[in-house]
Amino acid sequence: MHYTRDEIINAVRAAGIVGAGGAGFPSYLKLQPPKGTVIETVIANGSECEPLLHTDKTLLRTKAHLVVDGVRLSMQAVGAKEGIIGIKGHYQDVVKAVTAALPKDGSIRVHQLENYYPAGDEFLLVYDIKKRIIPEGGLPLQVGVVVNNVLTLSQMAEAMNGKAVTERILTVTGAVEVPVVVSAPVGTSYRELLAAACGVVCDNPVVLDGGPMMGQIVPDLEAGITKATSGIVVLPEGHFVIDMKKISVQQMVKKSKAACCQCFRCSDLCPRNLLGHEIYPHKTMRTIDYNHADPAKHITSAFLCSQCGVCELAACDVMKLSPRKIFAAYRKELLARGVKNPHHEQPKEVRSNFEFSKLALPTLVKKIHLAEYAQREVVHKGQVETNKVRIVLNRHIGAPATPTVSLGQRVLLGDVIGATPQEKMGSIYHASIAGKVTDVSDKLVEITR
Numbered sequence: 001m002h003y004t005r006d007e008i009i010n011a012v013r014a015a016g017i018v019g020a021g022g023a024g025f026p027s028y029l030k031l032q033p034p035k036g037t038v039i040e041t042v043i044a045n046g047s048e049c050e051p052l053l054h055t056d057k058t059l060l061r062t063k064a065h066l067v068v069d070g071v072r073l074s075m076q077a078v079g080a081k082e083g084i085i086g087i088k089g090h091y092q093d094v095v096k097a098v099t100a101a102l103p104k105d106g107s108i109r110v111h112q113l114e115n116y117y118p119a120g121d122e123f124l125l126v127y128d129i130k131k132r133i134i135p136e137g138g139l140p141l142q143v144g145v146v147v148n149n150v151l152t153l154s155q156m157a158e159a160m161n162g163k164a165v166t167e168r169i170l171t172v173t174g175a176v177e178v179p180v181v182v183s184a185p186v187g188t189s190y191r192e193l194l195a196a197a198c199g200v201v202c203d204n205p206v207v208l209d210g211g212p213m214m215g216q217i218v219p220d221l222e223a224g225i226t227k228a229t230s231g232i233v234v235l236p237e238g239h240f241v242i243d244m245k246k247i248s249v250q251q252m253v254k255k256s257k258a259a260c261c262q263c264f265r266c267s268d269l270c271p272r273n274l275l276g277h278e279i280y281p282h283k284t285m286r287t288i289d290y291n292h293a294d295p296a297k298h299i300t301s302a303f304l305c306s307q308c309g310v311c312e313l314a315a316c317d318v319m320k321l322s323p324r325k326i327f328a329a330y331r332k333e334l335l336a337r338g339v340k341n342p343h344h345e346q347p348k349e350v351r352s353n354f355e356f357s358k359l360a361l362p363t364l365v366k367k368i369h370l371a372e373y374a375q376r377e378v379v380h381k382g383q384v385e386t387n388k389v390r391i392v393l394n395r396h397i398g399a400p401a402t403p404t405v406s407l408g409q410r411v412l413l414g415d416v417i418g419a420t421p422q423e424k425m426g427s428i429y430h431a432s433i434a435g436k437v438t439d440v441s442d443k444l445v446e447i448t449r
């Protein structure tokens with residue numbers, strides 16, 4: 001069926017779709033490139049490069065037709081002639097399932113990606129598929145491409161039938177009894193999802209929202225998952241990944257002065273550096289260690305860091321330092337001072353070591369001590385039911401949503417419960433179960449069945 005551009009954009013906005021891969025960027029905005037921008041290609045990001053996660057692969061195995069429909073809708077909205085679904089060639093069953101769902105006119109095809117981390121970083125994805133380098137601090141549309149996660153695209157297809165984002169598929173894995181992929185209402189508690197994996201099997205568990213590389217520690221297991229929760233990973237306290245996430249910036253600065261040997265390995269493996277961007281984590285470490293690098297350059301290069309964690313978990317695994325954390329702290333401080341990214345160069349070519357410095361996923365898994373979890377079978381379990389959801393209203397990029405319901409109000413599945421004002425960039429939130437509003441604040445709506 002053919003829809004107009006406005007019909008697609010309005011449906012995507014009304015459904016509350018945000019980037020499901022983790023960033024939470026409002027998807028209707030990606031469908032509205034600035035006037036004069038020519039978009040040639042829509043890329044569906046099915047690379048799922050975080051170790052241990054099987055969310056996107058399961059979606060592609062079971063709902064490839066929805067992803068293909070979403071690609072077609074995006075192509076219609078932005079006027080692109082070509083659609084490409086990026087999937088790791090390592091998963092041939094997924095490639096086959098998606099290939100079988102492609103339209104016969106040849107407008108959408110599968111591109112088989114290498115099995116490396118972070119193949120799903122859209123800068124690398126665009127280079128791997130189109131051989132175009134997105135400028136420093138830039139966007140895919142600057143090189144004629146729109147990138148969306150595969151779940152986001154399937155949600156777009158469902159939005160055309162009036163379905164809002166009320167549930168999401170995710171992996172629950174790590175130190176759990178049975179690693180699973182499940183679908184759950186947005187706002188289901190982490191605790192209930194761990195129960196869906198038959199519970200935790202280690203002492204002193206630490207729970208991550210997201211994968212081991214970029215996931216964040218969950219401070220409260222009663223909190224609810226968000227539209228951007230692609231996985232829940234449990235690791236024991238004291239695990240290398242957890243230790244690196246827990247160390248504070250202050251501890252890191254102190255440690256770095258004694259331990260950073262300026263070996264260059266963090267810069268050598270940094271994926272954004274490999275693309276030719278002027279980001280050199282080892283030089284930025286020098287700004288704190290010796291105070292004699294160029295602060296204007298090596299501090300503001302924090303704007304070029306994707307927070308992928310390669311420098312922290314893979315490059316500096318012996319000294320256990322974290323350029324990533326230093327970049328995050330610098331970026332926060334620069335933004336607080338009103339400093340904008342001054343780096344906008346577009347490299348003509350990638351670094352000469354681009355291909356052979358790619359971090360193979362099996363190597364990464366061993367390096368960060370996840371092999372015992374990676375080998376386990378992951379069961380596709382279906383739907384998780386819950387009697388209570390806690391839906392956070394600010395888990396997207398843009399202005400926060402404010403509640404549109406009041407305490408005690410009854411809501412039906414799919415009713416709007418919070419929204420960012422129409423004139424501002426943001427998102428809309430919907431009731432993910434039917435029930436009564438049992439708690440409401442400017443940040444959260446709780447619904448009990």
Ligand code: SF4
Binds near residue numbers: 267285
């Ligand atoms: S932070 Fe680590 S990897 Fe980077 S230069 Fe220092 S010691 Fe080497």
Ligand code: SF4
Binds near residue numbers: 266
């Ligand atoms: S987290 Fe580290 S490796 Fe990743 S982009 Fe930032 S500096 Fe580079």
